[in-house]
Amino acid sequence: MTRDKYVIEILEGQQMTAGSKAKEDIVRFLVNDGFSKISFQAPKNKLRRLIFGKFYWKNFLKDVKNESIIIYQYPAYSRIMGDYFIEASKKKCITKIMVIHDLDSFRIYKDSPKDIKRELKFCNEFDVVVCHNDTMKKWLLSNGCTSQIISLNIFDYHEVIPVKDNKTEASIVFAGNLSKSEFISKIECKTPINLYGVYPKSHYKDNVMYQGAFDPSDLGNHLNGKYGLVWDGxxxxxxxGMTGEYMRINNPHKTSLYLTMGIPVIIWKEAALADFIVKNKLGIALRNLNHIDKELSKITEEQYLEFKKNSIDISKKLREGYFIKKAVRDALDLLN
Incomplete structure (x- = not known):
């Protein structure tokens, strides 16, 4: 039996940050792969969500056929609305696939067994869970996730701006929320660092230059550097710290931004994504950022050109949604 396939788009409306881009990209890529998009605008008022949430989801799913397949991107706006979605989908015998963007059990509630239990219970309502990587998969399994799990490996990244040809400029780019990136003010290096993002500090060291905040759709035009830095805390x-430790288990979206623009990556050696970067020769992994000048001086021109070529090659996959399409197809195979 052929079942209808849907991907939910929850409208939130963020600007000048990449907060919603990963979800928007997944909707775009899956629509291109045969899914139908259904857009859901959750009520902003918390009381309305509590009182009318069941009605919202019932009305939202009224045209979805019984036994359809739905992709649900998590987290999605509010806990109570998520619970109401589960309730409404069960009544229509919908097969549910969760795509995890953030796992708050590890990021925020690491020391709260009650919250961890609640989040894992929600994950277990889904037939298949698509998580970031094998490290996150292992954590989910060891903490009570009983759903079938697929690893994404890396987030895809829709982009139409051509890749960067920065083969000679010895500088680093860093994009993100600068208010939570305290490490930037402490780096002891001479290599120039170009910063992009919101909430910069008023003063950085002489080699650190703030370049501005740009909409995600335009950011690629402004990135200028030989490497992209993936670091936090x-x-x-x-x-x-909370954001730094989170790198042990998640796939930072900025990694995909850099690689999509053909920019090789410098990443923390203990990050979950470090193995993927090193194995695929997409850049280097460091334990200490203060060693950055020394480590970069060891990289030959031949090695860098290999990093660059591989980054451009994987850029083609990221721009086409290769990884999410493969993960969802693998999930569908598990359900057959």
């Missing part, structure tokens, strides 16, 4: 010795 408040230390240069290691990725620390």
């Amino acid at each position: 408040n230390s240069t010795d290691s990725c620390t």
Whole structure:
């Protein structure tokens, strides 16, 4: 039996950050792969969500056939609306595939067994869960996830701006929320660093230059550097704090931004995504950012050109949605 396939688009409306781009891209790629898009505008008022949430989802799913397949991107706006979605989908015998964007059990509620249990219980309502990588998969399984799990490996990234040809400029780019990137003010290096994003500090060291904040659709036009930096937290010795530790399990979306623009990556050695970068020769992994000048000096021109070529090659896959399409097709195979 051929079943209808849908991907939910939850409208939130963010600007000047990449907060919603990953979800928007997945909708775009899956629509191109045969899914139908259904857009859902959740009520902003918390009381309305609580009182009328069931009605919203019932009305939203009224035209979806019984036993259809739905892709649900998580997290999605509010816990209570997520619970109401599960309730409504069960009544229509919908097969549910979750795509995880953020796992708050590890990021925010790491020391709260109650919240971890609640989030994992929600994951277990889905037939298949698509998580970031094998490290996240292992964590989910060890903490009670009983759904079937597929690893994405890396987020795709829709882009139409041509790749960058920065083969000679010895500089680094960093894009993100600069207010939570305390490490930038502490880096001891001479290599120029170009910053992009919101909430910059008023002063950085002389080799660190703020370039501005841009809409995700335009950011690629402004990135200028030989490497893209993937680091987080408040230390240069290691990725620390809530956001830094989170790199042990997640796929930072900025990694995909850099590679989509053909820019090789510098990443924390203990990040979950470091193995993917090193194995595919897409850049280097470091334990300490203060060693950056020394480590970059070891890279020969031949090695860099290999990093560059591989970054351009994987850019083609990321721009086409290769990884999410493969993960979802693998999920569908598990359901057959």
